[in-house]
Amino acid sequence: MTDQGACPADHGLSPTGCPISARAAAFDPFKGDYQVDPGDALRWAREQEPVFYSPELGYWVVTRYEDVKAVFRDNILFSPSIALEKITPAPPEALEILKKYDFNMQRTMVNEDEPQHMERRRLLMDAFLPDKLAKHEPMVRRLTRSYMDRFIDRGHADLVSDIFYEIPLTVALHFLGVPDEGAEELRQFAVAHTLNTWGRPTPEEQLEISENVGRFWKTANDILDRMRADPTGEGWMYDTIRMHNEHPEAVPESYLRSMMMAILAAAHETTSNATSNAFWTLLNDRPAWEDLVANPALIPSAVEECLRVAGSIVAWRRIATDDTEVGGVKIPEGGKLLIVQASANKDRRHWENPDEVDIYRDNAAEHMSFGYGAHQCMGKNIARMEMRVFLEEFTRRLPHMRLVPGQTFRNLPNTSFRGPQSLEVEWSPQDNPERRDPAILDRTVSFPIGAPRKDDILRQMTVTDVREEAEGVRRITLADPRGRDLPRWSPGAHIDLVSGDIRRKYSLCGERADAGHYTVCILREDAGKGGSRYFHEHVKPGDTLHIAGPKNHFRLDEEAAEHILIAGGIGITPILAMADRLKEAGTPYVLHYCGSIRGRMAFLGRAMRDHGAALSLHVGEEGTRLDLDAALADLPPGAQVYACGPERLLNALEDMAEGWPEGMLHIEHFTTGAGGLDPEKEHSFEAVLRDSDLTLTVRNDQTLLDALTAAGVDVPCDCNEGLCGTCEVGVLDGEVDHRDKVLSRAERGANDRMMACSSRAKGGRIVLAV
Numbered sequence: 001m002t003d004q005g006a007c008p009a010d011h012g013l014s015p016t017g018c019p020i021s022a023r024a025a026a027f028d029p030f031k032g033d034y035q036v037d038p039g040d041a042l043r044w045a046r047e048q049e050p051v052f053y054s055p056e057l058g059y060w061v062v063t064r065y066e067d068v069k070a071v072f073r074d075n076i077l078f079s080p081s082i083a084l085e086k087i088t089p090a091p092p093e094a095l096e097i098l099k100k101y102d103f104n105m106q107r108t109m110v111n112e113d114e115p116q117h118m119e120r121r122r123l124l125m126d127a128f129l130p131d132k133l134a135k136h137e138p139m140v141r142r143l144t145r146s147y148m149d150r151f152i153d154r155g156h157a158d159l160v161s162d163i164f165y166e167i168p169l170t171v172a173l174h175f176l177g178v179p180d181e182g183a184e185e186l187r188q189f190a191v192a193h194t195l196n197t198w199g200r201p202t203p204e205e206q207l208e209i210s211e212n213v214g215r216f217w218k219t220a221n222d223i224l225d226r227m228r229a230d231p232t233g234e235g236w237m238y239d240t241i242r243m244h245n246e247h248p249e250a251v252p253e254s255y256l257r258s259m260m261m262a263i264l265a266a267a268h269e270t271t272s273n274a275t276s277n278a279f280w281t282l283l284n285d286r287p288a289w290e291d292l293v294a295n296p297a298l299i300p301s302a303v304e305e306c307l308r309v310a311g312s313i314v315a316w317r318r319i320a321t322d323d324t325e326v327g328g329v330k331i332p333e334g335g336k337l338l339i340v341q342a343s344a345n346k347d348r349r350h351w352e353n354p355d356e357v358d359i360y361r362d363n364a365a366e367h368m369s370f371g372y373g374a375h376q377c378m379g380k381n382i383a384r385m386e387m388r389v390f391l392e393e394f395t396r397r398l399p400h401m402r403l404v405p406g407q408t409f410r411n412l413p414n415t416s417f418r419g420p421q422s423l424e425v426e427w428s429p430q431d432n433p434e435r436r437d438p439a440i441l442d443r444t445v446s447f448p449i450g451a452p453r454k455d456d457i458l459r460q461m462t463v464t465d466v467r468e469e470a471e472g473v474r475r476i477t478l479a480d481p482r483g484r485d486l487p488r489w490s491p492g493a494h495i496d497l498v499s500g501d502i503r504r505k506y507s508l509c510g511e512r513a514d515a516g517h518y519t520v521c522i523l524r525e526d527a528g529k530g531g532s533r534y535f536h537e538h539v540k541p542g543d544t545l546h547i548a549g550p551k552n553h554f555r556l557d558e559e560a561a562e563h564i565l566i567a568g569g570i571g572i573t574p575i576l577a578m579a580d581r582l583k584e585a586g587t588p589y590v591l592h593y594c595g596s597i598r599g600r601m602a603f604l605g606r607a608m609r610d611h612g613a614a615l616s617l618h619v620g621e622e623g624t625r626l627d628l629d630a631a632l633a634d635l636p637p638g639a640q641v642y643a644c645g646p647e648r649l650l651n652a653l654e655d656m657a658e659g660w661p662e663g664m665l666h667i668e669h670f671t672t673g674a675g676g677l678d679p680e681k682e683h684s685f686e687a688v689l690r691d692s693d694l695t696l697t698v699r700n701d702q703t704l705l706d707a708l709t710a711a712g713v714d715v716p717c718d719c720n721e722g723l724c725g726t727c728e729v730g731v732l733d734g735e736v737d738h739r740d741k742v743l744s745r746a747e748r749g750a751n752d753r754m755m756a757c758s759s760r761a762k763g764g765r766i767v768l769a770v
């Protein structure tokens with residue numbers, strides 16, 4: 001293990017000698033920028049030194065999304081055993097105080113190694129599964145209403161002390177089954193636990209904190225003893241006591257005692273803070289708040305977005321059990337890691353517009369605030385449910401509530417838990433909607449337990465222009481109905497255009513600098529399922545349409561040495577935005593644009609005007625068809641090929657690319673051509689989830705993705721039909737029956753990944769890195 005403060009690296013490894021840069025040496029997570037916003041404070045590190053050693057902490061700090069996820073994923077190489085260790089060691093006097101209370105915090109769940117951890121987690125998981133949690137919602141709603149009743153006519157409140165500190169504690173105690181008389185005693189200790197574990201208290205403060213931690217330990221254990229005297233009660237702590245009686249090896253006495261205290265912090269403060277952070281975020285972004293008031297269906301996605309930009313656990317800890325590397329940086333055995341989820345949650349490599357709060361972001365649930373993998377938060381769906389009820393009740397009953405101006409976000413200085421200590425709001429009671437219309441009290445909206453449903457995350461848009469772009473191609477321009485700016489988008493991005501039951505994906509193809517509008521082009525396909533026909537025949541200026549996105553599954557690697565862009569017909573839409581970007585950046589590119597006749601080629605004039613020198617036109621009717629062999633002969637090393645167009649063109653490219661280096665060809669398909677699931681023709685199979693340490697049966701009438709979701713494992717998905725690559729999962733064993741259009745033939749052949757929404761196991765069993 002490394003001594004705190006000393007440089008742990010082998011200086012011979014670093015070309016510059018000591019690898020601790022001035023910024024790394026100045027990093028102090030207990031004060032300054034990190035306390036204001038840890039994700040923003042580590043922007044420099046994400047860009048310049050994504051994994052750095054902090055001498056102040058004695059920890060390696062990990063800041064990028066993929067690295068944070070990789071560390072969470074491997075809980076053998078990166079043991080969680082230090083997750084609850086005091087980050088500031090206690091002086092001997094403080095230890096004496098703890099001894100007085102018989103304080104003996106041992107491993108619980110979150111800091112337990114395998115195989116003990118998973119054995120225990122499996123025995124105790126049942127109460128956390130989505131179908132078991134719905135029964136708690138009426139209580140959360142009842143509590144929220146009664147707390148709101150206390151202040152709704154007052155016109156002002158401190159949301160932290162008036163409601164958000166209290167209710168998550170009451171819910172946690174109810175979920176655990178702790179009798180009411182215990183609740184009052186437990187209320188006061190949370191602060192001490194946070195500072196004790198993740199803070200930097202002075203030696204004097206350590207003494208007072210130890211006193212409180214000791215009292216917390218004793219109180220929790222007294223309550224536990226009372227519960228154990230009659231273990232027939234209802235609640236998770238009673239389940240745990242019964243499991244201890246039946247399986248004392250897997251659920252030992254030390255675990256019971258330690259968990260009784262740890263679970264309160266896990267369930268209470270995390271949720272209180274996350275709720276306060278969410279209200280702080282949304283009340284500071286009035287348009288977002290008003291959208292929630294107008295459309296409560298957006299509440300689940302708003303909760304995820306708030307957990308992304310303002311999570312309540314911002315950094316977690318692991319220790320390396322062997323010499324290893326993270327993000328290319330060597331970490332010695334015993335190296336301690338601070339994995340900063342708040343930084344991962346703002347990594348531009350993973351998120352479009354990471355610094356913007358966008359409640360319509362439908363992949364926000366990929367945030368790292370609940371951790372990932374075998375230890376991922378068991379209580380995430382309880383927290384989500386509470387936060388949704390709070391937002392739903394407040395946006396309905398107090399839509400006119402505002403933050404009291406001039407407040408600063410005061411956090412308890414520590415590395416990991418984040419939330420304001422107060423949150424002052426005000427409103428005019430005479431404008432309370434229920435005074436005019438008491439029936440609004442009954443207009444509650446409930447949401448299914450679990451990650452948000454993508455179908456609900458839709459942005460309303462107004463059609464501002466419709467015109468014929470080419471023969472059979474309609475160009476539709478959309479704007480926000482209130483004239484707000486739209487999220488920026490990157491070349492290759494698309495939106496889903498939605499009207500009633502019709503939902504289709506179209507690439508964005510307008511000017512990226514125009515923040516007020518999105519433009520899509522739609523080819524009329526009379527032989528299709530009717531979506532394009534509908535948009536051609538029915539959409540006119542002034543209409544309302546809905547969209548999802550923008551999202552990008554066809555991302556341009558701007559760092560490549562050279563780009564060959566190939567567009568067939570309407571495939572010009574994503575490709576043109578790429579060409580524009582490459583031209584702007586001064587990166588070499590060639591644009592091949594193929595079509596049958598000029599009159600049907602969208603943006604032909606613009607392509608010729610803007611990309612004349614780089615453009616190579618291929619028009620069937622004129623006998624200038626694209627000769628792929630010639631176009632792709634002698635590609636320089638590091639060249640990247642991007643193509644979008646008809647299946648015939650893309651298949652020919654895939655054939656050619658068989659011998660190319662991996663990742664050189666990027667293609668975007670429009671359809672899978674695959675039908676829905678036909679249970680008659682499918683077989684069920686077993687999916688073994690290595691990261692989560694679970695085994696599921698995937699029935700013949702469900703997709704792998706359905707089975708994962710039902711088990712409470714959040715795998716992001718987007719298109720649900722094998723087109724976008726969002727639901728990719730790693731495959732460790734078992735042959736895949738690939739049915740997607742994302743993977744190249746070579747990638748399929750490697751049999752090391754699959755799309756959970758559409759692909760299945762060929763045999764009876766598949767082992768996944770999930």
Ligand code: HEM
Pocket residue numbers: 072080109110111121172175266267268270271274311312313316369370371372373374375376377378379380382383
């Ligand atoms: C673990 C965050 C609410 C129970 C965790 C972890 C994080 C976390 C970061 C560690 C994950 C890892 O190591 O991969 C949060 C946040 C919450 C929240 C941000 C609220 C917004 C809750 C609630 C409960 C709960 C309400 C219980 C009722 C647990 C348990 C674990 C855990 C039991 C340990 C799981 C394991 O190690 O297998 N949580 N949590 N959490 N959480 Fe939560």
Ligand code: FES
Pocket residue numbers: 716717718719720721722723724725726727728740742755756757758
């Ligand atoms: Fe798009 Fe599965 S969700 S490929």
